[in-house]
Amino acid sequence: MLYQLEGSQAVARAIALCRPEVVCAYPITPQTHIVEGxxxxxxxxxxxxxxxxxxxxxxxxxxxxxxxxAAGVRSYTATSSQGLLYMMEAVYNASGLxxxxxxxxxxxxxxxxxxxxxxxxxxxxxRDAGWLMLFAENNQEAADLHIxxxxxxxxxxxxxxxxxxxxxxxxxxxxxxxxxxxxxDEFLPPYKPAxxxxxxxxxxxxxxxxxxxxxxxxxxxxxxxxxxxSVIEKIGTEFNAKFKRNMGxxxxxxxxxxAETVVVAMGSVLGTIKDTVDELxxxxxxxxxxxxxxxxxxxxxxxxxxxxxxxxxxVIVVEKALALGRGGILAHEVELALxxxxxxxxxxxAGLGGRVITKAMLAEVFKQPKGNLIFLGLNEDVIRRxxxxxxxxxxx
Amino acid sequence: xxxxxxxxxxxxxxxxxxxxxxxxxFLEGKDAQAFPSFxxxxxxxxxxxxxxxxxxxIRSRExxxxxxxxxxxxxxxxxxxxxxxxxxxxxxxxINSPVDVETDLKNARVKCIGATEIALEQVGRxxxxxxxxxxxxxxxxxxxxxxxxxxxxxxxxxxxxxKNVKAAQVAYEKTLGER
Numbered sequence: 182m183l184y185q186l187e188g189s190q191a192v193a194r195a196i197a198l199c200r201p202e203v204v205c206a207y208p209i210t211p212q213t214h215i216v217e218g219x220x221x222x223x224x225x226x227x228x229x230x231x232x233x234x235x236x237x238x239x240x241x242x243x244x245x246x247x248x249x250x251a252a253g254v255r256s257y258t259a260t261s262s263q264g265l266l267y268m269m270e271a272v273y274n275a276s277g278l279x280x281x282x283x284x285x286x287x288x289x290x291x292x293x294x295x296x297x298x299x300x301x302x303x304x305x306x307x308r309d310a311g312w313l314m315l316f317a318e319n320n321q322e323a324a325d326l327h328i329x330x331x332x333x334x335x336x337x338x339x340x341x342x343x344x345x346x347x348x349x350x351x352x353x354x355x356x357x358x359x360x361x362x363x364x365x366d367e368f369l370p371p372y373k374p375a376x377x378x379x380x381x382x383x384x385x386x387x388x389x390x391x392x393x394x395x396x397x398x399x400x401x402x403x404x405x406x407x408x409x410x411s412v413i414e415k416i417g418t419e420f421n422a423k424f425k426r427n428m429g430x431x432x433x434x435x436x437x438x439x440a441e442t443v444v445v446a447m448g449s450v451l452g453t454i455k456d457t458v459d460e461l462x463x464x465x466x467x468x469x470x471x472x473x474x475x476x477x478x479x480x481x482x483x484x485x486x487x488x489x490x491x492x493x494x495x496v497i498v499v500e501k502a503l504a505l506g507r508g509g510i511l512a513h514e515v516e517l518a519l520x521x522x523x524x525x526x527x528x529x530x531a532g533l534g535g536r537v538i539t540k541a542m543l544a545e546v547f548k549q550p551k552g553n554l555i556f557l558g559l560n561e562d563v564i565r566r567x568x569x570x571x572x573x574x575x576x577x
Numbered sequence: 578x579x580x581x582x583x584x585x586x587x588x589x590x591x592x593x594x595x596x597x598x599x600x601x602x603f604l605e606g607k608d609a610q611a612f613p614s615f616x617x618x619x620x621x622x623x624x625x626x627x628x629x630x631x632x633x634x635i636r637s638r639e640x641x642x643x644x645x646x647x648x649x650x651x652x653x654x655x656x657x658x659x660x661x662x663x664x665x666x667x668x669x670x671x672i673n674s675p676v677d678v679e680t681d682l683k684n685a686r687v688k689c690i691g692a693t694e695i696a697l698e699q700v701g702r703x704x705x706x707x708x709x710x711x712x713x714x715x716x717x718x719x720x721x722x723x724x725x726x727x728x729x730x731x732x733x734x735x736x737x738x739x740k741n742v743k744a745a746q747v748a749y750e751k752t753l754g755e756r
Contacts, residue, residue, distance in 0.1 A: 185603035187596070319636075349638055354599045354611040452636030539639040 183358050188320040188350040191357040192285060193218025195324035197228040198365040199331045201257040203249035204233050205242040209264040210297045211347035212287030216259050239264040243271040250280040251386060253377030255331065261347055262289035262303045276311030278387055281334030283327065288448065289347040290534040298535020299347040300501040305510050307342065311402055313409055314479040316447040317345045320355050325428040329420050332369050336412055337405060346449040360424055368423055409480045431482040433474040434489050436462065440471030443490055444547065445515055446499040447475045450538055454499060457543040470547060483518040495525040497547060501532045508554045531557035578631040579719055580641045584660040585650030588620045590706035593732060594648065595626035597710060600731050601724035602630040610635045623654045630719065644668060646717055650705050652678055669717050673705045688716050690748060699744035711745030715752035722749045
């Protein structure tokens with residue numbers, strides 16, 4: 182059924198449709214409305230048989246989810262930014278212990294300086310933590326990805342992080358089609374854990390692994406990540422056939438058939454990018470520009486990306502994160518996927534800490550990118566002034 | 578696509594106004610998107626919220642730079658917030674003020690209404706958002722007053738909803754009469 186909802190509420194309802202039995206809640210902007218929304222659904226009785234736990238920190242949120250998941254119970258939590266950093270030690274444990282927790286990350290910049298607005302620095306900090314990471318382009322996809330996420334997680338016994346842009350999606354009202362409970366029940370059967378901690382059948386998990394075995398354990402985890410590509414694709418296809426949508430999967434392409442330049446991005450900026458590309462193609466009367474929406478960042482679908490981009494002359498990666506002293510993060514991964522092909526790759530670092538991204542700004546760099554590493558909307562005057570101060574301080 | 582920018586101060590229901598507008602448009606079968614100026618909402622601080630209404634799918638998420646309509650919930654933010662920036666030719670400007678406000682807008686349809694006064698009278702609280710939406714429906718014809726009423730009833734319940742609906746209706750009739 183169609184609703185006009187805040188993104189956070191749409192996700193809260195989607196979570197409830199997945200019938201988690203434990204939800205760990207700790208507030209942090211801009212994710213807070215999601216766990217508040219789930220709490221309200223538990224209180225009102227719409228989400229039954231669910232323990233809603235107000236924990237004392239993010240570290241506790243993920244730790245409790247690890248505990249309940251290890252006891253064989255479908256578990257959910259959500260966080261943002263510093264909250265994810267605070268839980269990081271246990272984030273690695275969740276994947277290492279093969280626990281299919283689903284967590285929403287309401288993407289937000291990482292301080293210092295303190296900034297509550299959107300970028301992808303938080304997600305990037307977890308890129309090697311062994312979680313699957315899916316990015317939502319709009320609120321429909323945010324809701325749909327959560328329903329897919331539980332199934333993907335439980336099929337692979339791997340935790341899934343669903344990333345949705347803080348404020349831009351979490352606080353935006355838009356139309357969302359939420360499925361009926363019976364439809365979701367058909368798609369997502371009750372959780373049957375492969376193992377669980379049970380006093381009647383004692384077992385241990387998380388035992389110390391010696392140097393003699395550690396490499397093998399890590400290699401197996403690496404291999405499962407690679408295999409996750411086909412599972413994500415299959416479950417996405419199944420979901421879209423059932424719910425008549427085109428959401429999730431590994432990636433989506435837009436107007437790339439004859440495109441010389443393809444723009445690659447993740448998350449909510451893709452809507453603005455598509456409108457920009459449409460306007461550019463319309464103005465020039467051809468279809469030189471196309472878009473690749475990357476949904477699955479972990480696993481990184483090298484082969485599918487390479488197949489989609491192989492005919493492009495230029496690839497522009499627009500990303501909301503920055504590896505200090507290095508440049509793009511997503512762009513380097515795209516570069517690796519396209520290794521050996523004669524394709525120019527340009528990195529556009531954009532929207533850090535909630536910096537506005539407009540169609541006009543994007544159109545300018547898409548038409549005539551100046552350099553291979555561009556900082557969209559960077560105020561050069563401020564940089565010159567500040568850098569001069571730095572040099573003066575050094576007495577140079 | 579019809580784009581609306583709402584200016585005001587934290588606590589005046591600016592963000593809620595944009596959300597209710599989007600709900601009203603949704604109820605009429607349109608695509609609608611409402612979003613705040615992202616997290617800067619504090620009591621008393623200048624706040625901006627945006628709403629797009631379209632027959633087609635809305636994808637862009639840039640702030641509204643060229644609004645077809647501007648609603649000003651608090652006229653003291655007009656100058657500091659540059660509230661009229663980018664307005665389209667012949668656009669609508671709805672200002673919360675019991676007396677006419679001088680503007681240097683040449684090609685805009687400017688309307689002033691004492692929304693705070695109506696809110697105080699009808700609701701008993703100085704929250705002008707529902708009143709302005711009633712007036713907006715009459716001024717622009719972009720959404721129906723019935724949809725505004727349904728949107729108010731979606732966001733609020735009980736006495737508060739009832740009183741805000743009445744306030745919106747009063748403003749709607751008043752604006753229609755003065756058009």
